Amino acid sequence: MKKTSSEWNRHLPAGGDGAHLFPEFEKRAKAAAAEVFRVKTLREAAALILALSGQAGARKVVSTESFLLNEAGLKGAFTAAGIEFYNVQADIAAHAPTADIGISGGEFGIAESGSVCQDSYSIESRLVSTLPPVHVVLLDSNLIVPGISEAFAILSRAFERGYVTFITGPSRTADIEVVLTIGVHGPVRLVIIAVDECPEEGGNTQ
């Protein structure tokens, strides 16, 4: 899968000690109408995603591939639950328009605004986060930066070419009579699942 930067972690503040910013991030994300969950392990995250999919009556799920998403073992879990699950490029292209849920990973969060930075260079990441009515994004709860300025400082180092989106809540409009309406072209729901104990790529996994 193409990425704007293969080394986001290198550009993020060292040590991933942003966890203390999480409460502010959560508050701001919720104010932007995102749903936010914080879990300890990837195992819990997978269980939560499965439960949410059940509640939403999902029959078809598309997901990008990433180290964390793969580690969470979503494919096996969804297949066992009898829900169609696609995470290969051609399958995503074929099924995203009719999928009920799209799952992708986020690189980091912004406490000031409750935004999630998504590396959107791969076509998969955009298809799963635009077409389905529900977008679930998996985030390392330690990777939160204080503000928009810090986020752009990271971007100015990590972005040479590609496609990056700061996602802040679900899509919305106030174009008719200035009445806020959630869910226009993009997802109707944005679910952020923040995981405290993310295994390190190349390190020992659970």
Place this chain on the structure above:
Amino acid sequence: MSEIKRNIQREIREKIQEGPLRANLGKFAERYPATRAAALENAGDVEALREAIREVKASTVDRIEEIAAQFEAEATKRGVSVFRAKNGDEVKRYIVDLCKKHDVKRIIKSKSMASEEIDLSPYLRKNGMHVCESDMGEWIIDLAGHRPSHMVIPAIHLSRFQVAELFSKEMGRELPPDIPFMIKSAREHLRQEFLNADMGITGANFGIAENGAIGLITNEGNARFATTLPRIHVVVMGYEKLLPKMTDAGLIIKLLPRGATGQIMTSYTSFIGGPSPMMVHRENRWVEETREMHIILLDNNRLKSAKDKSFKEVYQCVRCGSCLNVCPVYTIVGGHVYGGHTYAGGIGAILTAMTSGMADFEKFHELCIGCRRCVEVCPGKIDIPGLIEELRVRAVKAHGLPFVTRQLFENVMTNRKIFHSLLRAASLAMKPFASGKNKTLIRHLPLFFSGLAKDRSLPTIAEKPLRDRVTTVTRKPDHPRGKAAFFSGCTMDFVLPETGEAIIRVLADLGYEVVFPLGQSCCGKPVSATGDIETAKKIALLNVKALDAEQTDVIVSGCPTCVETLESYGELLQENPEWRDRAATLSGKVREFSSFVAAEYEKAGRLNKASGGPAVTYHDSCHLKRVLGVSEAPRKLIAAAGCELREMRDSDKCCGMSGVFGLKYVELSMRILDQKMKNIKDTGAEIVACACSGCMVQLQGGVDKQLPGIQMKHVADILAARIKEK
């Protein structure tokens, strides 16, 4: 020219009566200040941010060619085709050629003001392309065949019922006027447009020179669709969107959504650097290919404007619409009366002058009332009213003023005796002035009384102006602490002489010897505001001579506009070798009444809160608060006079007078006044106070007709009453 003006008058009347527009815009404008303030709560040092944005934008425009070249080179390096278009025609030809070359039939557009500016969609349709707008508001007005009425909320002038009708017709089934349901239906309808489109056209909020990327800010997600599904992506953007660095965009993003809609960030803020991957269904399978990406940089007079010392300031505009959201005129009439162009409001007048020429500017620049509320909120710190004034001066230099106005200015306003005898004549018989052929003449006088107004009684000229009374009020104290000249301004002289007397009394009570130079005349603001600087200089000289003769320590005025104008005499007369030094000295002695008295009271230990007085609400005059920066002093004086201060909502929003505007655009002025009256009434105060004679005339008129039982007072009146009691 007058015929065009009459048109605008009629359009304004229609807009005022347009229910949905008034309701939606009113709702938005009422909520806006609080929403914006809440969003800014965690933004950090907003003033420092604004200054940083101004700095980045201003330094970019000074080297726009270099930045554009870098942007072009970096984007090209990443595989983008960059086209520099001189004008709209070149953009249109480029896109049509592209469509032909790649067999494009269906185009999905996300919002782009630049393409709106050059009427791109109609042209593409004429050439056989199917073009669909995807921003909800843009789609609605496209279905209606309208122009955008707001920069961020283009269909704000339509009701849910009107939208339901448009949607029903387009979708071929009856839709109920239920907003969430309509949005859901539109989502489904437009989804097919996205999936079937061959080309996506977007605008850009930013173009980043260091990496050739574009930035897009949306809430609906349509720009992400338009850059994900179709096989070709075309960006149409103006040069003013270029920035040197990614971090510069970060600065703007700190304030743009907060100012536009009160959001900290919009739902989607994307940066696209170079063509991105896409999926193509070929030979029964999905394969990844690279999307073709084109960026069209639209000039349309922008590069020439970048070299103009005034016009280049519009490069500081980030298109957030904050200025419109606080504009007392715009929030009542909406964007359509501004000539039916792409850009509305004060900033729209300037952008239109830049992209469509001065002829269009002259049609609606008068709708900027110079209240300067926009200057306070603009993220790029653009002096919108200042720029409009500058453009007015240019327009007058180029075409002159209308004949009657010119005659009046040149023959009457530059001769105090003639001017004042006309005013005295008016007090005897206002009729000949306010009717018939002279009607045009009267509305250009600084005191104006044209026609009848339903919601406002008109000021009457006092039988005995202040200048005939002063001898009985002024007296020399035994040990004066200084000598003060009182500059009344026409309104206090001829309409509110009692308030003028109150000012003299307060100054005398402070121990000043007060003089009223009888040679003083109109300060010249009503003349300079029309752009006639040459006549304004002549008037300035009259006053400089009159004031110079008295050799006082200070010159005090209770009219903020007069203060501002007197303070500018030094600069105004700098090319007059004989008088420039004396004019500059006089300008340095000018003091605004309330801030001067508050400082004197403080020195004397009199600025303490007292009690026992009536409840007072205070109206901030635009020029007093935003030009002179005075808002605390009058409030402290009111409290020191023992009154209970009750703040009204939007205390610093214009009362609707604004010099000649209040009489020329009567109905509009009345709607602005109505809002003010409601806010005054809601406080339950017995007295509404202000420290500006211009506002007093307007508020007095409104209170007379709408709020019997509430008194209108200048802060000086309140203080003088207290002195009398002593």
